[in-house]
Amino acid sequence: MPAAFRRLQAWAERRLPALTRYKRPESLPITLHRRRVYIVPTAFGIAFTLLLLVMLLGALNYANNAALLLTCMLGSACTASMLVAFRSLHRLRLTAIRHGQAMAGEPMVIQLVFTGEDHTHPSVHADMDGQTETFMVAARAEAWVSLNLATSQRGWQPLPRIKLWSNWPLGLFHAWSWIHPDHAVLVWPRPEPAGPPPMLQGEQDLRRRLHQGEDIAALRDYRAGDPQRHIAWKHSARHEHLLVKDFEQPEAQEEWRLDWRSLSTLSPEARIARLARWLGEAEAVGRPTALWLPGEDIGLGHGRSHYAHCMNALARLP
Amino acid sequence: MICFAWFRHRHREPLDVRPFDLLCLTVAVVLAVHAPHMPAWLSLALAATLAARWWQRRRYGGRAPIALKIPLVALLSGAVIFHYGNLFGREPGAALAVGLLVLKLLETETTRDARVGAAFSCFALMSALLFDQGMVATVLVALGLLPALATLRALEPAHAATPLPRELLPALGLLGASLPLALLAFLFVPRLSTPLWGAPNTGQTRTGLSEDMSPGDFTELLVDDRPAMRVTFDGVLPPPSQRYFRAYVMWNYDGRRWSHLGTGGAPGEVEHGSVLTSYTVSLEATGQRILPALDVPVEAPDQARLSSDHEVLSASPVNATLTYSLRSASSYRLEPQLDERERRRGLRLPAGFNPRTLALAQRWRTEFGNNDKAIVQTALKLFHDGGFSYTLAPAPLGRDAVDDFLFSTHEGFCEHYSSAFTVLMRAAGIPARVVTGYQGGYWNELGSYLLVRQSDAHAWSEVWLPGEGWQRVDPTAAVRPERVDLGAAAAAAQESAGWSPGQWWLGMRNQWDVVNRWWNQGVIGFDTLRQHGLLTPFGLHDTDPGMLGLLLAVGGSLFAALGLLWAMWKRPANDPVRTSMQLLERRLAALGVVRRHSEGPQHFFIRATRALPTHRAELEVLMRTYLELRYAYDEPPAELLKNFRQAARDFRPRRMVK
Numbered sequence: 001m002p003a004a005f006r007r008l009q010a011w012a013e014r015r016l017p018a019l020t021r022y023k024r025p026e027s028l029p030i031t032l033h034r035r036r037v038y039i040v041p042t043a044f045g046i047a048f049t050l051l052l053l054v055m056l057l058g059a060l061n062y063a064n065n066a067a068l069l070l071t072c073m074l075g076s077a078c079t080a081s082m083l084v085a086f087r088s089l090h091r092l093r094l095t096a097i098r099h100g101q102a103m104a105g106e107p108m109v110i111q112l113v114f115t116g117e118d119h120t121h122p123s124v125h126a127d128m129d130g131q132t133e134t135f136m137v138a139a140r141a142e143a144w145v146s147l148n149l150a151t152s153q154r155g156w157q158p159l160p161r162i163k164l165w166s167n168w169p170l171g172l173f174h175a176w177s178w179i180h181p182d183h184a185v186l187v188w189p190r191p192e193p194a195g196p197p198p199m200l201q202g203e204q205d206l207r208r209r210l211h212q213g214e215d216i217a218a219l220r221d222y223r224a225g226d227p228q229r230h231i232a233w234k235h236s237a238r239h240e241h242l243l244v245k246d247f248e249q250p251e252a253q254e255e256w257r258l259d260w261r262s263l264s265t266l267s268p269e270a271r272i273a274r275l276a277r278w279l280g281e282a283e284a285v286g287r288p289t290a291l292w293l294p295g296e297d298i299g300l301g302h303g304r305s306h307y308a309h310c311m312n313a314l315a316r317l318p
Numbered sequence: 319m320i321c322f323a324w325f326r327h328r329h330r331e332p333l334d335v336r337p338f339d340l341l342c343l344t345v346a347v348v349l350a351v352h353a354p355h356m357p358a359w360l361s362l363a364l365a366a367t368l369a370a371r372w373w374q375r376r377r378y379g380g381r382a383p384i385a386l387k388i389p390l391v392a393l394l395s396g397a398v399i400f401h402y403g404n405l406f407g408r409e410p411g412a413a414l415a416v417g418l419l420v421l422k423l424l425e426t427e428t429t430r431d432a433r434v435g436a437a438f439s440c441f442a443l444m445s446a447l448l449f450d451q452g453m454v455a456t457v458l459v460a461l462g463l464l465p466a467l468a469t470l471r472a473l474e475p476a477h478a479a480t481p482l483p484r485e486l487l488p489a490l491g492l493l494g495a496s497l498p499l500a501l502l503a504f505l506f507v508p509r510l511s512t513p514l515w516g517a518p519n520t521g522q523t524r525t526g527l528s529e530d531m532s533p534g535d536f537t538e539l540l541v542d543d544r545p546a547m548r549v550t551f552d553g554v555l556p557p558p559s560q561r562y563f564r565a566y567v568m569w570n571y572d573g574r575r576w577s578h579l580g581t582g583g584a585p586g587e588v589e590h591g592s593v594l595t596s597y598t599v600s601l602e603a604t605g606q607r608i609l610p611a612l613d614v615p616v617e618a619p620d621q622a623r624l625s626s627d628h629e630v631l632s633a634s635p636v637n638a639t640l641t642y643s644l645r646s647a648s649s650y651r652l653e654p655q656l657d658e659r660e661r662r663r664g665l666r667l668p669a670g671f672n673p674r675t676l677a678l679a680q681r682w683r684t685e686f687g688n689n690d691k692a693i694v695q696t697a698l699k700l701f702h703d704g705g706f707s708y709t710l711a712p713a714p715l716g717r718d719a720v721d722d723f724l725f726s727t728h729e730g731f732c733e734h735y736s737s738a739f740t741v742l743m744r745a746a747g748i749p750a751r752v753v754t755g756y757q758g759g760y761w762n763e764l765g766s767y768l769l770v771r772q773s774d775a776h777a778w779s780e781v782w783l784p785g786e787g788w789q790r791v792d793p794t795a796a797v798r799p800e801r802v803d804l805g806a807a808a809a810a811a812q813e814s815a816g817w818s819p820g821q822w823w824l825g826m827r828n829q830w831d832v833v834n835r836w837w838n839q840g841v842i843g844f845d846t847l848r849q850h851g852l853l854t855p856f857g858l859h860d861t862d863p864g865m866l867g868l869l870l871a872v873g874g875s876l877f878a879a880l881g882l883l884w885a886m887w888k889r890p891a892n893d894p895v896r897t898s899m900q901l902l903e904r905r906l907a908a909l910g911v912v913r914r915h916s917e918g919p920q921h922f923f924i925r926a927t928r929a930l931p932t933h934r935a936e937l938e939v940l941m942r943t944y945l946e947l948r949y950a951y952d953e954p955p956a957e958l959l960k961n962f963r964q965a966a967r968d969f970r971p972r973r974m975v976k
Contacts, residue, residue, distance in 0.1 A: 034886060044433050051437055055444050061513045063638060065504075065842050066451030067444050070460060072503040074440055076496035077467065077489075083885040084492070090885060118889040122477035134476040140891070168477070169488065170470040171433060 025158065025182035029115075030094040032164065032177045037089045039082055045172035048078065078172055085175040088124060088166040091117035092137060097159070097183050099149075101308060103276075104190040107148035110159065114143045127163040154189035154272070154315045158182075188311040191277035192270070198256055198278050219243040255288040255300060272314050279314070283307040293317060331429050335376070337472040340465050340485060341432050342372045344439045345419055347462035351446040351455070352416045357401050360413060364420045371423050382424035390421055408448060415442050429473050436469040453837035464489045499877045506870040508863035509846040526604050527565050527754055527775055530577035533712075533719060533733045540710055540731065542772040543824060545602055546756060547610060548835050549768040552596040556612070558758060560648050562778065562790065563610040563770065565755035567627035569663050571744075573671040574719060576737060576752045583626035589654065589787075590616060590647030598643045600838065607632045610755050610770075612646035613790060619644055627751075628652065639843045652780075652788040656749060664749025664782060672720040672741060679745030690783050693746050697739055698796040704728070706735075708798040732794040736777040739793040749782040753790070765832035894959060895947050898966035902940065906930075909971055919944055933971050940965055 041049065052075050059067035093115045102108035112126065116137035126133045128147045137143040151157060165176035219232055222242035232243045258278055263271040275291070282289045288302040291310045294317075298310055345368055353361040367390075371382070394417040395405065402410035419442055422435050443462045447455065467489035471477075526539070526546065547563075568576040595612060609622055609630040618624040619642040622632045630644070656664070667676075679693075686692040705728050712730040715722040720741045723734050736752050743750035757776035759768040778792040853861045861869075903913050911926045923941035927934050943962045947954045 044437075048437050051441060055441060056507070057514070059444070060507070060510045061515060062448060063509070063513070063845065064448060064451055065844055066456040066459075067447040068507065069500065069504050069841060070444050070447060070456065070463075072500040072507070073460060073493060073496065074463060076499035076503065077463075077492045079499065080492055080496040080881060083881045087885045091888075118891070120478065123474040124476070136476045136478065138478075166474075168474050169492070170467060171473055172470075 025180050027182045028094060028096060030179050030181060032089050032092045032179075034086075034090065037086055037175055037177045039086060039173050039175045042167060042171060042174045045078075045174075048172055052078070078170065081170045082173045084169045085166060085173040087119065088121050088168040089164060089175050089177055092121050092124065092164065093117070094179055094181060095142070097181055099185045101188060101311075102149075102151055103188045104151050104154050106151060108151055108185055108187065110147045110149045110185070112145045112147065112162070114145060116141050116143070121166075123168040124164060124166050127165065129160055149185065151187040154187050156184045156316075157187050158184045186312055186315050188315050189269075189272045189276045191280050192273040195274055195277060197281075198258060198262075218246045220246045255290070256282050257290045257292070257300075259292045260294055261292070268317070272317060276311065276314055279307060279310050333427055333429060333432055334472070336482070336485070337429075337432050337469055338375060338426065339372075339482065340469040340472050341426065341435050341439075342368060342423065344436060344462070344465040344469055345423060347465060348416055348419060348439050348442045348446075351443065351459055351462060352412055355409060355449045356413050356416070360397060360401065360417070363397075364417055368420050368423065371420075381427045387421065387424055390424070391418070394418070394421065412442075412445050412449070415445060432469060432473055436466045439466045451842055453834060453841075456837075456841075460493070463493060467492060499874070502873040502877065503870065504844075505849075505852065506866045506873065508866045509849055511846050526606070526772060527608070527610075527756075529566060529606075530575050531566075531568060531733055531737075531752065531754055531777060532575040533715060533723070533730060533737055536731065536733050536775055536777070539775045540773050543827070544772050545769060545831060545834065546772045546774065547599050547601045547770045548831075548838075549600075549612075549759070549770065550598050550766065551768070552598075555761060555768065556595060556648060560613070561758055561768070562613040562776070562792075563756040564613045564615070564629065564753055565608050565610045566753070567625075567629055567780070568752040568754065569666075571666070571668060571737075571741070571752075573668040573717075576740075585624040585628055586626055586653035587655070588614060588616060588628065588647070588650050588652050590614075590650040593649070594645045594647055596643070596645050598641060600639060600641045600835070600843065601636055602838075603638050603640075604636045607635055609636070609640070609642060611644050613648075613755075614650050614652055615644055615646045616650075617645055638845070639838055641839075641843060651786060653782070654785060654787040656782050656787075661749055661782075664751060665744050665747065667741065667744050672718045672745075674718075674721045674725055675738070675741055676745045678724070679742050679747075683746045690748050690781075693748060694743070694781060694783075694791060697742050698791070698793060700724075701735060701739070701793050701796040706730075706797045708794070732777045735793040735797060736779045739791065740779045743779070743781050751780050751788075753778055753780055757792075760828040760831075762828065762832050762835075764829070765835055767832075767835060769828060769831050769835075894963060895944070895954075898963045899944065902966050902969060905969065905971060919948070930971050933969075936965070936969055940969065 052071060055067070055071040056075075059065075059071050094112055095115045096113040098111040098113070100109040110128075114121075114124075114135070114137050116139050118139055120139050121137040124135055124137065126135070126145050126147060129150055131147060133145050133147055135143050135145050147162075149157070149159070159181050161178050161180045163176055163178055165174060167174055219235055220243065222231065222244050226244045230244050232245050236242045256278065258275055260271060260275070263274060266274065279289060279291070281287075282302070283304075286302055288300045289306070289310065290300045291298040291313065293313055296313045298306075298313060301309075346365070349361060349364055349368065374382075395414070398405060398410050398414050398417070402413070404410060405414060415438075419435065419438055422431070422438070426432055426435055440463065443459050443466070446459055449455075464486045468485045471488060472485060528535070549563075566578045568578050570577045570579060594616065597612060599610070601609060609619070609632050611630045614628050615624065615630055618630050621634075622630050622642065625631055632640070653660075682693050682696055686696070707729045708731060709729050710731055712734060713727045715727065720738045723730055723738050724742075740750045740752050754775070754777045756770045756774045757778070758774045759770040761767075762769050776792075776794070778790060778794065780788045781791055782788050849866070850860050850862070853859075853865075858865070899919070906926050907913070909930065911922075911929045913922045917925075920941060923937055923944070927937045927941075930937065940962070943958065943965065947958060947962055
């Protein structure tokens with residue numbers, strides 16, 4: 001049944017342009033309006049309709065007007081619930097999309113920001129790539145919906161179509177709308193699992209210098225050549241020797257200047273994977289890095305934003 | 319139930335507490351509306367099962383084991399067969415359905431189970447109306463839809479949580495909003511002129527008048543205060559002494575029982591004055607062919623005929639509320655000539671019964687000679703002065719029932735009196751017969767109709783007098799005239815205790831009956847015929863099913879359009895500050911200070927102050943308050959807002975006189 005249904009869906013998308021009309025990517029904000037909210041009865045709705053028909057036939061057959069009135073009431077209420085289902089989606093707005101960071105192969109968290117109109121939008125479901133998230137948007141309020149986007153390769157990845165649907169209020173009708181936001185996320189390259197450390201050139205060795213840390217780690221005895229301003233005068237007064245404030249020097253003070261050109265033996269994707277691994281290792285220990293890529297030269301730096309900058313550059317490589 | 323594969327995973331979700339509670343409430347309502355026609359022990363057992371299941375799921379969770387379910391289903395079927403004899407038919411079917419619904423709860427653990435349960439509850443609720451389609455029952459059943467709809471609603475995830483009673487409100491709103499569409503559908507859904515299957519077997523044992531009568535038969539009837547019929551009169555209401563509604567005429571007497579003979583002859587001759595009473599009777603279903611008519615009917619309505627004894631007989635049994643119009647004469651001479659055969663029938667008495675009564679009648683005959691009228695008067699005098707009393711609980715009578723009644727017990731009600739009187743007359747050689755029907759009724763002012771209850775059932779006699787024909791004689795009236803004026807229950811109550819709270823209650827119910835009448839006429843009595851005549855006021859005399867379908871479609875589209883308007887209506891943002899500001903802008907604009915599109919509030923106010931220097935102080939306060947309301951708070955204090963709205967309302971600038 002699912003396979004047949006998918007075939008039918010594919011056919012419908014091909015043959016019924018009205019249904020596919022809004023599946024082209026569109027820019028934010030996306031508002032659901034009456035031309036793009038569709039409604040069909042659910043399986044339960046069809047079964048309930050059959051039940052109502054049986055009730056109607058029974059009431060008519062036994063000429064029981066009270067039962068007929070009851071059946072009419074129930075039927076009307078069920079029909080009216082179609083409008084309530086429609087209204088649950090009507091004028092719902094997707095106002096913003098936020099996303100996290102992820103390497104290829106890892107799920108990326110996508111946050112959709114929905115804004116409600118003049119009424120509440122209860123029991124709305126968002127389907128993306130087989131996962132469903134359920135939420136409610138209050139009138140003139142925002143709701144944040146987190147979905148995981150599966151990623152497979154580095155680079156720009158457009159968001160897939162998202163199905164917003166609701167069976168509100170009685171589960172008899174299925175109202176839905178497709179949204180396809182014009183939004184792409186940058187997927188970072190996946191680092192190679194293992195490999196050699198970067199070959200640092202002699203020139204870089206020469207340039208190596210002690211990196212002065214900022215935090216006082218300990219006091220030690222004065223050695224000739226220590227700068228005078230590092231002497232801890234107060235502490236020294238209580239000791240025989242002069243004491244010097246020893247500043248912590250990051251382990252990774254040895255900086256890495258990573259260069260695309262130094263890996264000329266590898267294929268481009270392997271180079272990217274290796275650079276990504278080195279960047280990851282450097283980030284893990286707080287080592288300053290610089291990165292040279294064709295078309296982009298990133299200076300020394302460290303920290304999360306620097307890492308993200310470098311990874312983005314790697315991800316964008318052709 | 320159809321269940322598509324891609325939906326299945328969602329249907330397997332375990333059920334929350336709230337939907338389950340609502341479903342239990344729904345099933346409890348179903349049980350309650352079916353309880354009146356189910357055996358009490360079955361209702362109680364099902365209620366206990368329901369309560370136990372509710373408690374068990376709340377306390378421990380999980381579904382009942384299969385080892386418990388199968389024996390329970392078997393037990394239920396066994397109990398139904400034991401009580402009703404089979405599983406099919408209306409009563410056993412309904413009992414089985416309700417029982418299965420309760421047992422379904424035992425295994426209700428998923429969304430899908432709950433949906434099935436709620437849908438089936440709707441069906442079970444409707445089936446309760448097959449037993450009683452009165453207004454109260456219908457309203458109760460309709461209220462039972464609320465928890466069912468609320469259950470379905472609670473099954474949908476992610477909506478605002480509310481306490482349980484408030485969960486029912488949206489369902490009430492939905493039902494209320496869809497009422498116009500429901501009424502439209504009710505009016506225009508084409509009715510079936512003939513049932514598709516099975517005769518609509520009402521099957522109920524209806525109490526009511528029956529084709530025979532023996533003293534004591536009426537006791538049940540006389541305390542049954544269900545409506546029997548409702549009568550509207552075209553002209554004036556006949557006085558209580560003439561409100562005799564004739565049903566069965568009984569000739570045959572076997573010593574104990576009077577019975578009706580279905581004679582096929584032509585109606586006897588009746589001579590009546592020119593004054594006829596026209597009236598319309600709305601008769602509740604009786605399951606019999608007799609149509610009660612005011613004494614004495616001169617014609618029969620359609621689909622009915624007048625019997626030789628001036629009974630109105632319908633062509634088919636009355637299985638639903640029937641409305642018919644008739645004309646009757648209040649002063650008449652019925653069959654002034656009696657042929658010999660009829661005369662003999664009117665004098666026949668079983669041999670060997672009631673010797674003392676026969677002797678008394680013979681004595682009267684010799685005493686008064688040929689004066690039949692004097693004999694009638696003497697008999698009535700006997701009932702009036704002979705120490706007879708009216709009671710609904712008389713002492714039992716032996717083999718010679720009339721002897722026992724006349725000479726020893728001296729107590730009884732209409733059946734006893736009419737029976738004894740008729741026997742006396744026959745023994746005295748006056749042709750006589752018993753007539754049963756209804757007498758009296760309650761005049762409902764509000765609805766302008768006469769409500770006749772089953773308790774108004776009555777039996778009287780007719781005697782044939784030379785030159786006058788059959789004359790109605792009511793011996794009960796001789797004993798207790800109030801019976802004729804007030805009704806059986808009142809007469810009996812006065813015998814025992816005088817005024818009673820039951821009387822007051824009956825009075826209330828008589829007033830309330832007008833609603834039942836509207837319900838009967840408007841809803842239950844809305845049949846194919848009435849539907850076809852629905853558009854008569856608009857010049858359409860026979861609305862056929864095609865036309866009805868068209869009207870239904872047109873009306874449905876109209877309601878769909880209204881519903882869409884509602885669904886798409888954009889409610890304006892409720893911003894009181896903005897509303898008040900717009901009011902100020904309008905008033906200032908009238909004096910020529912028009913706010914420009916790009917103009918901020920402060921600049922606008924300052925400009926207004928310059929233009930209207932006489933209102934400087936007011937405008938400055940307004941400006942300060944407005945700016946404070948808009949920019950000083952996230953949530954402005956209510957007091958400040960109130961002041962600003964008041965000030966804006968009170969601000970009435972005047973043009974400067976130049």
